[in-house]
Amino acid sequence: MKGQVVHSPAGDAVVLDDVGQTVLLDNDVVRVWDVALRAGENHPWHLHHNPYVVLSISGSEARMDWLDGSEPRFLNEYRGGSVYRPLSPVHRLTNIGERFYQNRLVELKDLGENLPEPVDIGVGDRSVEGERPGPATADGRLPVILHPHASVWTVAVEEGDARKLDLGDRPHVIAELERDGGVAFHPGGPVTLTGPGEWFVLELSY
Template identity: 80%
Template structure:
């Protein structure tokens, strides 16, 4: 969390930042952040206290550096893709591409801060551009991630969705698009454009 002080292997004090830049939604179940990085910019050192889902609005090549000196991880996220991530060591994210990078980062409180200790979710999951983990739904949803804890789809607006009675996060795939929380059941998306639909299936585990 912002303001927390940790130390590098060399003993240097590092003041951590938040996991995102702007909170768009915060309730007892989820906290949703905007993460936006123009080309060449870095989101400072931070530490996740909750497993989280990344919903990618604008992709670019990026590099994740670890405070403990481990080898960096290189990413190439794409619009409409998603990542489900466990807690990880202190890191920072740099947009090393030539395009604007943006995501909606959804913290899952019931797998983290709402527990005595965070849940072990294993390696999580990651979508693959051009591949789908299953067939489209009858209501138009196209699968992006299909994990026992979370399911992610994209869908065009203007229709009625046949959602389960599980909590959902709905996020427009636009730079300044809305984010909302839906407690479950049918939902009509009246707006145009595309949306992410994130279903939280882990309460059933």
């Protein structure tokens, strides 16, 4: 949480930032942030209080450093990929690649701040570029991750076309795969997407 003060192993005081840069959507169920880093930029030290899903709009090589001094973690996210992550120690993210980096970070409040104690989700899940965890749906969605808590698909609609999705009775987050794309919360049931465009469809499967 922004403004929270923690201490490094050396005893230095560190003021934490928010988990994202700009809130795009916030309700009782989810909070969706924009995270965007040019080459060489970093997102300062922060701490997650909710399990979260990353929807990658523009990927680059990145490095995650931990305030406790643990070995850094190296990432190479890609457009259309997704990651489902548990709570983790204080960290910061640096774009060490040459490309623009951007994602939509979706906090799952019902697995975190809405409970007395956050849910232990284990290791979560991560997509693999060029691989699909299952077949396409009947309405044309391509799976990205399929986890008992959170499932992510992408769907593309050509110019002049429209596609009706039947999203069942669980809530969803629908996010455009565009730098300035919109984000919407959908309670479930049918929804129609009008092209041209490409979207992430995140089902809150829990």
